[in-house]
Amino acid sequence: MTAPNSAASDTPVTNRNILISGASVAGPVLAHWLRRFGFHPTIVERAPSPRKTGGHAVDLFGPAVEVTDHMGLLPQVQRLRTRTERLALATGSRGRPVDINVAALAGLLSDKHIEIMRDDLSVLLHESTGDTEYLFGDSISRMSQDDDGVSVTFESGPSRRFDLVVGADGLHSNVRSLAFGPESRYARFTGAYLAVYSLPNFLGLADTAHVYNTDGRVVAFYRAPAQDELRAIFLFRTGDPLDYHHRDVRHQKSLLRRHFEDVEWHVPRLLSELDAAESFYFDSITQIDMDAWSSGRVTLVGDAGYSPGPAVGGGTSLAMVGAYLLAGELKAANGDHVAGFAAYEDAVRPQVMNARAFGANAATTLVPRSVAHAWLTVQLSRLVNAAPRSLVRRLTGTRHGPILNTPLPRYE
């Protein structure tokens, strides 16, 4: 890692014009810090407009809370937090659910934690990027780099030159495919699938999320506060990857129904809303496993480079911390991408390795292998309100939570 405020900081900054693909979490955090450090970021985002409030709940753990604080956004993020305070964890048709304190659970993973809806976070981050140029409803169709920069052609037609390009475009990154080759080379299937959709708040839920475990399957639902609606989340284990087209929502819904049709609890009610659900997400829980994230003038940040798997490994925190480190190391190297990208990779690698190990472990332990495993998980969860961190970390198989609680370098 380059020492912040190194002697190089007196020389002029090079490579100022930076194109970022993706405007969710990593993209706007990177743009915010690049602007602050004297660069000119431009963001291209495939969605036609900025995100609206909604999406799924995500976690900001220790270092990501620190980045949020340095960005001056902590009060707004605190105000928008989800306010889910309890988890009611159940298994089988009999027996009372175990009541788990969310703060105690999160405290076992990190010294600081805030849960927020991803799109609420994204809107705040977007607003913090000032006069950054946004190209909504567009995508990079071609890129070629030479010694002086990168020529980029957009789907909408025009071509432009940039000094550097950063892929912050998520698990199925377009920039990664263009610069590093097909996703299949880097995607590691964890053996589980994930589906999420919205439905009316039929139970009048406020601060309690409900979770149900059974063999090979987990179902949960919680309240999205801004819309007063529920998000239902389903995780299920399959031996092999499922065969479906990523745009065939009808088929995905039928796969989900087939995997949960014999589950009791609130599942029949949740599934009765499935056909009407507009915001439906379905994907494998897949990690992106790359040893290096830069190729010449192109680099990757967030899920694009190192997704630890959706919903299992603290991907949002990793995306925020990765974006902060990338901007900081570029600044510390005065825009020299060779030195800056190398220092960024060194700085983010320990975080990535930890989150990857945590995510892989969580994907196998969160979804029980059998009815007995489901029962055991519920019994063990009784410990959460009082257990020492070391015990839970041993049970989850990592020494740390999803993201290391190490102090971040300051670049200002």
Ligand SMILES: Cc1cc2nc3c(=O)[nH]c(=O)nc-3n(C[C@H](O)[C@H](O)[C@H](O)COP(=O)(O)OP(=O)(O)OC[C@H]3O[C@@H](n4cnc5c(N)ncnc54)[C@H](O)[C@@H]3O)c2cc1C
């Ligand atoms: C259902 C679900 C539940 C999750 N739960 C949690 C959780 O509990 N805790 C947690 O920490 N994390 C969770 N995650 C993971 C978290 O959402 C991601 O790790 C995080 O959003 C990564 O941010 P990112 O900016 O790297 O990528 P993303 O948030 O995936 O954003 C990528 C952006 O790139 C855009 N894009 C895609 N393709 C292109 C293109 N060709 N051109 C231009 N733009 C493009 C997308 O529209 C999007 O705006 C969950 C994810 C899912 C899907």
